[in-house]
Structures are given as structure tokens and as C-alpha cells.
Amino acid sequence: xxDAERSVRGNVASDSGARAxxxxxxxxxxxxxxxxxxxAVVLGRPAGERLADLETWxxxxxxxxxxxxxxxxxxxxxxxxAGLVLKPLTASAEQALGVxxxxxxxxxxxxxxxxxxxxxxxxxxxxxxxxxxxxxIALLMVSLPVRNTLFLGQxxxxxxxxxLLAWFVARGERLPGVLTGIAAALQPVVLLFAVLFWLTGRxxxxxxxxAAFAACTALAWAAMPRDSWxxxxxxxxxxxxxxxxxxxxxxxxxxxxxxxGLQGPLExxxxxxxxxxxxxxxxxxxxxxxxxxxPLLAVAVTGCAAVAVSPTAWxxxxxxxxxxxxxxxxxxxxxxxxxxxxxxxxxTLPGKMLLPNxxxxxxxxxxILLVTALGAACVAPFLSRTxxxxxxxxxxxxxxxxxxxxSWVPLLPFWRRVLSRPNLLLELLLIRxxxxxxxxxxxxxxxxxxxxxxxxxxxxSAEQWLHIDIEHWANHTVVGIPWLRDFFDYYYSTFHFIVxxxxxxxxxxxxxxxxxxxxTTIGFATVLALLGFWLYPLAPPRxxxxxxxxxxxxxxxxxxxxxxGALTAxxxxxxxxxxxxxxxxxxxxxxIVLLAPKVWMKALGLLHPVFTVSAIVATGNHWVLDxxxxxxxxxxxxxxxYVLAGPRRLxxxxxxxxxxxxxTGTAEEADADAGxxxxxxxxxAEPAGSKA
Numbered sequence: 001x002x003d004a005e006r007s008v009r010g011n012v013a014s015d016s017g018a019r020a021x022x023x024x025x026x027x028x029x030x031x032x033x034x035x036x037x038x039x040a041v042v043l044g045r046p047a048g049e050r051l052a053d054l055e056t057w058x059x060x061x062x063x064x065x066x067x068x069x070x071x072x073x074x075x076x077x078x079x080x081x082a083g084l085v086l087k088p089l090t091a092s093a094e095q096a097l098g099v100x101x102x103x104x105x106x107x108x109x110x111x112x113x114x115x116x117x118x119x120x121x122x123x124x125x126x127x128x129x130x131x132x133x134x135x136x137i138a139l140l141m142v143s144l145p146v147r148n149t150l151f152l153g154q155x156x157x158x159x160x161x162x163x164l165l166a167w168f169v170a171r172g173e174r175l176p177g178v179l180t181g182i183a184a185a186l187q188p189v190v191l192l193f194a195v196l197f198w199l200t201g202r203x204x205x206x207x208x209x210x211a212a213f214a215a216c217t218a219l220a221w222a223a224m225p226r227d228s229w230x231x232x233x234x235x236x237x238x239x240x241x242x243x244x245x246x247x248x249x250x251x252x253x254x255x256x257x258x259x260x261g262l263q264g265p266l267e268x269x270x271x272x273x274x275x276x277x278x279x280x281x282x283x284x285x286x287x288x289x290x291x292x293x294x295p296l297l298a299v300a301v302t303g304c305a306a307v308a309v310s311p312t313a314w315x316x317x318x319x320x321x322x323x324x325x326x327x328x329x330x331x332x333x334x335x336x337x338x339x340x341x342x343x344x345x346x347x348t349l350p351g352k353m354l355l356p357n358x359x360x361x362x363x364x365x366x367x368i369l370l371v372t373a374l375g376a377a378c379v380a381p382f383l384s385r386t387x388x389x390x391x392x393x394x395x396x397x398x399x400x401x402x403x404x405x406x407s408w409v410p411l412l413p414f415w416r417r418v419l420s421r422p423n424l425l426l427e428l429l430l431i432r433x434x435x436x437x438x439x440x441x442x443x444x445x446x447x448x449x450x451x452x453x454x455x456x457x458x459x460x461s462a463e464q465w466l467h468i469d470i471e472h473w474a475n476h477t478v479v480g481i482p483w484l485r486d487f488f489d490y491y492y493s494t495f496h497f498i499v500x501x502x503x504x505x506x507x508x509x510x511x512x513x514x515x516x517x518x519x520t521t522i523g524f525a526t527v528l529a530l531l532g533f534w535l536y537p538l539a540p541p542r543x544x545x546x547x548x549x550x551x552x553x554x555x556x557x558x559x560x561x562x563x564x565g566a567l568t569a570x571x572x573x574x575x576x577x578x579x580x581x582x583x584x585x586x587x588x589x590x591x592i593v594l595l596a597p598k599v600w601m602k603a604l605g606l607l608h609p610v611f612t613v614s615a616i617v618a619t620g621n622h623w624v625l626d627x628x629x630x631x632x633x634x635x636x637x638x639x640x641x642y643v644l645a646g647p648r649r650l651x652x653x654x655x656x657x658x659x660x661x662x663x664t665g666t667a668e669e670a671d672a673d674a675g676x677x678x679x680x681x682x683x684x685a686e687p688a689g690s691k692a
Contacts, residue, residue, distance in 0.1 A: 020130050027134035034141040035106050042102050042150050051098055054153025071230045077242035077312075080220035080228045081185040082155065101153055108157045109146055112164065112319075113137035119168040119296040120326060121385060140322070143347045148316040156316040159183040159190050160303070160323075166193070166205075167299055173204035180205070181212020185220075187317070188213075188237055189306040192279065196302050199283060200290045239311035251369040252313035253278070259366065275309035282377040293385050300324040304377040308370060318369055322347045324376035331389040334396045334418065338426045339380060345429055346372045353436035354429060396420060421512035431504075434523065441530050449539070452574035456539035459577070459623045460547070468624050471541045471617050472548065478618040479550050485618075489552050492581070492615040499608055500584050503591055514595055517641060522587050525637030529583060532629060533575040540576045542620035549620040578629025579622045585612035586634050 042051065070076040070083050078086075113136040120132065140146050149156050162183035166176035180197070184190040191213060198206035221228040235241055243249055246258035254271050262270065282305030290298035303320025307313045322343065329339035345354060346368055355365040364371060383390050396418055463469040478485050500522065507515035542551035585608050592605025616622035 020127055024131055024134060027131060027138060031110075031134050031138050031141070034138060038106065038141060038147070038150055039102055043098060051101065051153030052151070054098075054101060070224070070227045071235065071241060077238060078155070079186060079188065079217075079238065080224050080231050081216045083227060084220045084223055085186075086155075098153075102150060105150055105157060106141075108161055109140050110137050112157060112161045113140050115161070115164045115168055116296065116323060116326075119164065119299075121294045121296065123391070139325075139344065139348075140319075143319070143322050144350075145316050145319045145322065145347070148314075152316060154316045155186065156314075157319065159187040160319045162186075163190060163193050163299065163303075166209075167295060173202060174208050176202075177205040177208025177210075178212045180209035181214075182216060184209065184213040185216035189310040192283070192302050192306050193299070195283060196286055196290070196298065199287045200298075237311070242312065242314070245312055248366050249314055250312050251307065251315065251318060251367065251373070252310050253308050253370070254311045255313070256367050256370055260363075278305050278308050278374065278378060285378070285382075289382065294327075294382075296323065297327045297382060300326065301377050304373040307373045308377060313370075313373075315369070318347070318373070321369065321373045321376060324372075324380070327376070327380060327382035328390065329380055329382060331383075331387075331394055332396070333393040334420055335423055336393050338423045341426055342429065343372060343376075345433060349433065349436075354432055356432065418513070418516060421508065422516065424508075427508070434526075438526055438530060441534070449574075452537040452539040453544060455536060455577070456541075456544045456623075459538060459625050460544070463624060471620065471623060474614075474618045475541070475549050475552075475620045479552060485552055488615040488618045491611055492619050492621065495608070495612070496581050496584065499588050503588055507591075507595070511595065517645070518587075518591050520645075521634075521637045521641045522584065523637070524640045525583055525587060525633045526580065528633040528636050529578050529580050529630070532578045532633070536577050537574040538577040538623075538626070539574055540621050540626075541623060543573060552619045576622055577626050578631075578633050579616055579626035580630060580633075581616050581622065582609065582613050582627040583630030583634045585609040586631055587637070590634070590638070 070080070076083060114133055117129075117132040117136050120128070124132075145156065148154070160183075162179045166179035166183075170176045170179055177194070177197070180190065180193050184194070191210070194206045194209035194213070197203070197209060217228075217232075231238055231241075239245070239254075245255055247255070248259075250258075253274050254267075257267050257271055257274075282301050286298040286301040286305075289295070289301065300320060300323035304324055307318055307320055310317075325340045325343045327339065328336065330336050351365040351368040354368060355361050357365075397420055460469065463471075478488055504515065504519060507518055541547065541549040589605050589609040592608075593602045596602045596605060613627050616627065617624060
């Protein structure tokens, strides 16, 4: 018996190790693909467009070739020491330098990922140690700072790597100080790390760092006195060099204050006060984390402070913010992913994808990288390693899976229904990012006017054969009744987004367990619809020349003009099959029928898809078969949710607090049982659904 038990355990461990090995191989393959793609993208650009900054420095007409000051043309923004280091590169052939520079930058990124993984605070699980390196390198490669660095040919990865080597690889006190001093000579604000050395008791390293910085600066001053004077005195340590300091590319406090309209002595004084406060708070936190056994987090916090207080912090200099992903925030397991998800999204996606174009939010959207850096440096409540929740956060309550009605349905064992309410910030980010991706794919999914019109003729012929081609009759009938036309135009333009968002909002507040299931279902339906837009571009009736449809919503368009339809510049007018107008409305109707407690609510919910299908046909925006396609993707969305997570019905449980019987419980009761910030208690009625 004991031998059999050991054999079973060995097989389980072997299977787990095999899965980890496959995951690791897949991650390394992803790293290789990303590296190859970055090389191809950079080197595939025309000579005048790739490695723009590097070309400006070292090209045939670059500032490093020209006599006089480096800073007179206003194109060089580095320190005089950086110019001294880059001078030898002017003798390299342009094409060879581009290849070597890009490949070398990718190697630096890989080294940066390796060093960061080595610095993860202990204890680190075996699986994390096994998978962390390729995951970290892949994350670095897709981040905005690295992509911007590769595009411009910048040197901003090097100071970050030198600081990490100083803290986590170099031995003794002298070499870490020398590495930090060299990094500061390339990027002066990095001197904050010498202060961190001093405050954490490594005073020899701090002194050595300051001396190394002074030596490198003095060397550059001796070799290029005019340039050194221009950089350190005339431009106040490089402030004002390069792009306009009030541009959105400058994600520092100085840039934000300028964008808010402050100028002159008032702005400078306010910037200095805010910078001093940020440095004070950030260094206090960094010292605390360093003494707590989280030196990588201490380095990340200091780097985020350096980003905020630097006169200029361009996108390629913001890698410090990504390192803050190692901090743990939240005592509950359900909240533990919020901080890293926010950091990763902010550092990999543009602000326009994360936040909508709404007036009050625009200042946050335009400064979102700065806001994240300030949050990491001064605000985020990172857990101490002495916290009881460091290794064991409050567990998330999950429902027991309900057996499927059909035994052949392969339910996924890891897809379990969460009973607690999802984090609102993460949920809003998820919805915004998914919708932005949907809008971009929808706009890109077009094969041209001729293909879309050919598909429109196919759909029209199929409807004639089926005797359901009622679009022309409905369109002209509604046009003849002004009040009905206005009603359908308003309904088509307004309720498409309002009703689904209202339902999701009510479910989030009142029935979080059902919210997760409903949100996953509409998500699947939307993704499947994108495949339809991409594979089958279709002209709606209003854009079919010769058929006599009247566009009641967008107005008269000249179908004989090759560039008709001004809306095609902002949205894909040929994304008609399937109709998400009808699909989303049908989803609303099904959800209301399933969850509404009153019969009149269910009946009212069914009116929405009826009005919607009438509106899309009467206004000439969709064919009848488009609505059939919308119904198909929604049905597939419900089916996928069922396949992955099982049915929604409730199952009677055992234990204290049981209040519902099998099949008769309500989601409100399950939600009440699952409530509580400290984690859900044992529940009696446990619905099965999705965790996603």
C-alpha cells in the first residue's frame, strides 16, 4: 500500500513537472518570437525612420560628427559623458550598427529580466523560479519603454541594468558604487540610488557611487568643456533639451505641471516642493522595504521617484515603473492580482485604450504613467514579509461544480465560479481594454468595398430564396411615419450600449456571482463576432448601391463616390455580420429572463431584442440574416460558458447556514452567504459558473 501511494505521488509530481516544462518551453518560444519580431520591425523600417535618436547622434550628419556643441542643434539630450561614450560609434557602418545596436539592446533586456528574477524576495516557489525568467523577459519586451527604446535606438535600458547589477550581482561595496556612479553619469537622477545606499547602511557604496559619478562627469568636462557647460549650467542638467517639456511624452511632475498651465517661477517652485516631498516619502518607503527583505521593491520605488522628480521622463526611461510589479498589495487572494494587472496594462498599452475620452478623466489618462509611478513610490500599500497574508492571502470562496446534464461535456476543472464580488478597478480596466481591442479589430477587419458588396448580394439572394427579404419594405414603411422613424433612429443609436452596461452594473452590485457568468458570456459572444467581421465583411442594406435603401440614421450618402461614407474613417461600416446590436440585445433579454424576479420584468426584458431587431432592419443598418448571426454568436457564448464551467443551477449544500434546496435557491442568497471582506463563509447553495 505504501509503495502504491508513493508511486501515485511520484506520477503526480512527474505530471506537474512535465506541465511546467511545457509551459517554460512555450514561454521561451514566445521570447524568441518577440525578439525576432522586434528585430524585424526595427530593421524593416526605411533608413530615415528606424533608430531615430541613434541616427541623429551617429549618422553621417549626426551631432557627434559635427563640430561645435552637441546641444546647439537641440537634437542630443544625453549627458556629456553619454556623448563621450557614443563618440566611437560614429565610425561604424550604419546598417551594421543598426543590427548590432538592436540585438545588443535585446540582450540587455534579457539580462535585465534575469537579474530581476534573481532578486525576487524569498521564499519563491519552485514553479515560480522555473517560469519567472522567460515570463519576465517576455513582459519586458512587450512593454512600452522597451519598444520605444528599440524604435528610437536609445540607451535607457543600460542605467536600469547597471543599478540592478549594483544591487543584486556585484559583491562588496566598491563595485556596486562604481556601477551606480556610471549609471548616474548617463542619467543624473539615478544618483538617488546612492542616497538609498547611504540610508540602508551601505555608506561606502554610496560614497563610491558619488565619486564614480564625479569622476565620469569630470572626464567628460575635460574632454568636452563647452558641451559640459551647456548641459550642466546653460540647460540646468539637461532640463529643456529634446522635445517640448509640456508634451505628453514627458511623464514627470514638471511636464504635468506645464500641461496644467503653470509656468515661470511659480511652476518651478511648486515642482521643487512636490519633488522634495516625493523623494522624502519614496526613500522612507524604500528603506523600509529594503530592511524588510524586499530590495527589488526598494529599487523599484526609488526608480519610480526618480521618474517623477526628473525634469524630463520620456517613455523609454520608465522601466522603473514596470519593476514595481513585484510588490504585493491586498490581503485577499481575489485582490492580489489587481496591482500587477494595473502596472502591466499601464506599461504595455497606451492610455487611450485604458481610459475613455471623457473630460474629467483626460488629465489622468494623459498622465497615467506618472500617476502609476507616484502610486508605486508614495501610495501603494505594499505588504511586509512579516504580514500573515504575505504567503497566505485570505482565500477566495468558490462554488462546488454542478455535474453537467450531459456526461460528455468536458468541464474544465480549473474554471471555478467565484462567489465574491470582483475588484471594481480591475473589472473596469478589463472592460475598457477589451472594448478598445474590439473597436480596433473591428476597424481593421475589412477587405474592401467590392468584397463587402458581393457578400451583401449573397445575403440578399439567400433572403429572397428564403422569402424573408423584408428590409426594403420595413425601411420605406418606417420612413413614411416620421415619429416611428425618429423612435427607431434614437433606439438604434442609444440603447445599444446603455442597456448591457446597466445590466452588468446591477448584477455587479446585487448579484456578483451571476455577474461573472453573464460578463463571461457576452465576452465570448463578442470575440466570436470579431471573427465574423474579419472573415466575412458585409455591406449593410444602406450601403448597397441600386437597392433603394434609405439611411435614416447617418443621412444620405453618395454611393457612386469611391470614398463615400465619412464614418468609414472612424468605424468599419462593413462589420455587419453578425449583428452585435441584436446579439447584445438578445443577451440582455436572456439574462433578464433568467434572473429577473418578476414576470413583468421578464416580459419587459424581452421587448429590448424585439425593438432592436426592428430598429436595425427598419433603419437599413442590417439584414435579417445579420440578426440570425448575432443570435448564433450569443448562443455560442452561452454554450462556451456552459462547456467550460457547467450549468448555473444551484445545488443544495450541507453545513451551518443552509437555507436553500436543490434547484430552488436564488443568486441573492448565495451572494449573501458569500459576502464579507474577510472571505466568504461556507455556503449552502453554490452556483457553478466561470471564474474569468
